Amino acid sequence: MNGRRTFLRGFLSVLLSGGAIGGILRILPSRADAREAPPKGKKWYGFGVSVDKCIGCARCMDACKNENNVPKEPFFVRTWVERYITRKNGQTTVKAIAPGDEATPETVSDKTILRSFFVPKLCNQCASPACVQVCPVGATFQTEDGVVLVNEKTCIGCRYCIQACPYGARYLHPKTHTADKCTFCYHRISKGQLPACVEVCPTQARIFGDLNAAASPMSRFLRMNKIHTLKPGLNTEPKVFYANLDGEVR
Amino acid sequence: MGKLFEKFPDPLARLIVVVAALFALGAFAYFVLIPKPVKDVEMQWADAIKREKARPVKYAGFHVCEECHGEIQKKKQTGYHKDLSCETCHGPAKAHTENPDKVKPAIPTARTFCPQCHAFNPSRPRGFPQINPVAHNPLKPCSSCHNPHDPKPPTTPKECSACHGEIARMKAVSHHVQLECTVCHVAPQQHKVSPRSVKPSKPQVREFCGKCHGKDAKEKLAANAPKIDMGEHGEKYVCWQCHYPHSPEVEQ
Numbered sequence: 001m002n003g004r005r006t007f008l009r010g011f012l013s014v015l016l017s018g019g020a021i022g023g024i025l026r027i028l029p030s031r032a033d034a035r036e037a038p039p040k041g042k043k044w045y046g047f048g049v050s051v052d053k054c055i056g057c058a059r060c061m062d063a064c065k066n067e068n069n070v071p072k073e074p075f076f077v078r079t080w081v082e083r084y085i086t087r088k089n090g091q092t093t094v095k096a097i098a099p100g101d102e103a104t105p106e107t108v109s110d111k112t113i114l115r116s117f118f119v120p121k122l123c124n125q126c127a128s129p130a131c132v133q134v135c136p137v138g139a140t141f142q143t144e145d146g147v148v149l150v151n152e153k154t155c156i157g158c159r160y161c162i163q164a165c166p167y168g169a170r171y172l173h174p175k176t177h178t179a180d181k182c183t184f185c186y187h188r189i190s191k192g193q194l195p196a197c198v199e200v201c202p203t204q205a206r207i208f209g210d211l212n213a214a215a216s217p218m219s220r221f222l223r224m225n226k227i228h229t230l231k232p233g234l235n236t237e238p239k240v241f242y243a244n245l246d247g248e249v250r
Numbered sequence: 251m252g253k254l255f256e257k258f259p260d261p262l263a264r265l266i267v268v269v270a271a272l273f274a275l276g277a278f279a280y281f282v283l284i285p286k287p288v289k290d291v292e293m294q295w296a297d298a299i300k301r302e303k304a305r306p307v308k309y310a311g312f313h314v315c316e317e318c319h320g321e322i323q324k325k326k327q328t329g330y331h332k333d334l335s336c337e338t339c340h341g342p343a344k345a346h347t348e349n350p351d352k353v354k355p356a357i358p359t360a361r362t363f364c365p366q367c368h369a370f371n372p373s374r375p376r377g378f379p380q381i382n383p384v385a386h387n388p389l390k391p392c393s394s395c396h397n398p399h400d401p402k403p404p405t406t407p408k409e410c411s412a413c414h415g416e417i418a419r420m421k422a423v424s425h426h427v428q429l430e431c432t433v434c435h436v437a438p439q440q441h442k443v444s445p446r447s448v449k450p451s452k453p454q455v456r457e458f459c460g461k462c463h464g465k466d467a468k469e470k471l472a473a474n475a476p477k478i479d480m481g482e483h484g485e486k487y488v489c490w491q492c493h494y495p496h497s498p499e500v501e502q
Contacts, residue, residue: 055374057367059338066342067308083373099366116373138291143299151298187305196309200338202331202367203378 035127035142040212043145045184047195047240048207048221049120051249056081056118058099060197060206067185067196074098076171078182079122079197084248087112092248119249120206122197123148123169123182124230124238131161131170131181140179146211146239147186152178166234184208211239308342311335315343318350322399329400330379339363339398364392370415380415410437413445417496424497429471434458434495456480459489 037044064079065072077096086092089112097118129148132140139155142148150161155178162170162179173180185195189208193199198208209218225243231250232238242249258266280289287293312335316323319336326332337343340355361383370380387395396402403412410431411418421427431437437450453459460480462472478484484492493499 052375055367055378056371059366063309063337063342068305085373110372113372117375118373138294141291141295141298143295149295149298149302151294153298153301154294183302186299186302188307188309190303191307193307193309193311199309199311199335202334202338204333 035146037127037146037211038144042212043210044212045125045145045147045189045239046209046211046218046222047122047125047184048209048218048225048243049240050205050207050221050225050243051117051119051246052244053203053205054081054118054120055203055205056083056097057202058097059200059202060120062099063196063200064182067188068183070180071174076174076180078169078180079120082119082121082249083116084119084246085116086114086246086248088114115246117246119242119245120197121167121169121230122240123165123184124167124236124240125182125184127237127239128235130164130166130234130236131179134160134164136160143186147184147189148181149183149186150179150181152176152180155179166231166236167238306344308344309337310342310344310347312337314347325397326399329402331399331401359391359393361389361391364398370419376416379413382415382419420497426496426498433471453490456484456488459495463489 058081060079061077061081064070064077068078070076070078080096083095083097084092125146125148127146129140129142132142132148135141136158137154137156139151139153140148140161141151152173157172157177157179159172159179162172165181170179170181172178185193185197188195195206195208198206207217207221209216209221211218211222213219221243222241227241227243228245229238229241287297315336326334337355339358343355345353346355365381365383368380369383374380392398409418414431421429434453435450438448440448441450457464457480461467462469462475463478465477465479467475467477489495
């Protein structure tokens with residue numbers, strides 16, 4: 001009888017102290033719960049990609065590297081373009097293209113190709129971001145307008161967020177040794193300009209805007225197209241929307 | 251104080267004092283010694299947002315260029331490149347807007363530049379103008395025939411393949427390689443001058459294909475063409491709902 005009482009008391013006090021420590025330090029995942037879209041009139045940024053319009057010219061990748069001081073090596077990218085080739089036997093190959101790639105050897109005479117297309121990718125700026133939840137030091141966070149940023153002063157470079165991102169949108173910057181990712185060109189959009197990749201896209205395959213705006217290229221894009229997001233089953237609530245997306249694209 | 255300790259055995263009393271001192275020290279360190287910005291993530295985030303917003307802009311944006319280069323802008327407005335931003339080809343130009351005389355944006359003239367968009371690539375969407383950079387006027391710079399601000403074919407094209415290259419290349423490796431475009435399409439002369447307002451004709455009925463592929467087709471061209479019974483084959487569909495005429499699929 002006495003033994004059970006002491007055990008329960010000890011157990012309860014441990015539970016309570018754990019909660020207290022978590023409450024004081026305020027680094028529990030509950031801090032990163034999904035953010036709701038703010039009311040009309042406040043910005044809530046989103047991104048649109050017309051898969052049908054992308055010509056795979058990689059101007060966007062070039063512009064992003066110029067604008068955001070991303071290392072020039074092809075391995076480090078904030079945005080990239082994938083080339084999908086689905087063959088008649090049902091196999092699909094995916095390859096990220098690089099700026100200045102030689103023209104590819106495949107031609108129409110390759111009868112094994114069923115269909116082929118390009119898919120631009122970037123950080124999905126999820127409303128419920130996995131990367132923010134896992135950051136042990138609160139260095140990555142979501143702004144009021146729905147952009148996920150990295151605080152490079154407090155990032156310890158543990159790469160947990162790089163692992164956690166289901167879209168592979170993050171990389172470790174080789175100079176600063178901190179996590180780096182697409183910011184929707186936060187310095188540009190806060191001045192009312194377009195992100196660099198949207199600015200240079202020659203076919204308007206990339207569209208950017210405020211999801212709360214009544215009339216904007218972005219809201220028109222959402223109204224006029226059949227829309228899909230990447231890996232919707234993960235409940236990350238991505239804010240990069242794809243029009244005419246093939247089911248093979250994940 | 252002394253009374254309190256009398257209740258406990260001596261070792262426990264000492265322990266309580268030590269633990270209390272540690273707690274006090276911890277609290278002092280946390281609340282007094284550690285400055286607020288180190289503890290408060292909200293402050294760190296606000297700071298990070300401020301830093302992010304202060305980063306330098308390198309692409310000036312499409313509406314800036316026309317202030318000085320209005321003439322080029324006007325020319326570009328009506329051409330196929332009207333939706334292109336100047337910086338798509340000329341590169342980041344914010345530095346040029348701040349110091350127009352000293353910093354000049356790039357003018358890409360190499361023959362490798364335009365094919366980044368216009369080299370033939372089967373993954374590109376249908377109808378996007380593409381060329382084969384090896385066969386298309388080798389060694390000639392693109393701008394010697396095409397004005398990049400208002401690109402169009404330099405002369406009225408004689409061959410259909412000048413504009414419909416993708417279809418031409420597809421047809422060239424198909425069973426229809428022997429057929430001229432004009433066997434199936436009637437292209438008015440005016441189509442070559444204003445391609446979008448005057449369009450060539452397309453076959454409308456099943457019987458058109460039947461002239462070669464019908465069971466009792468008499469067309470000389472089609473001596474070896476696969477034959478089908480027009481009454482049984484395909485039922486309610488027109489031929490091109492299943493077969494792509496520029497590259498007809500056949501059982502292998």
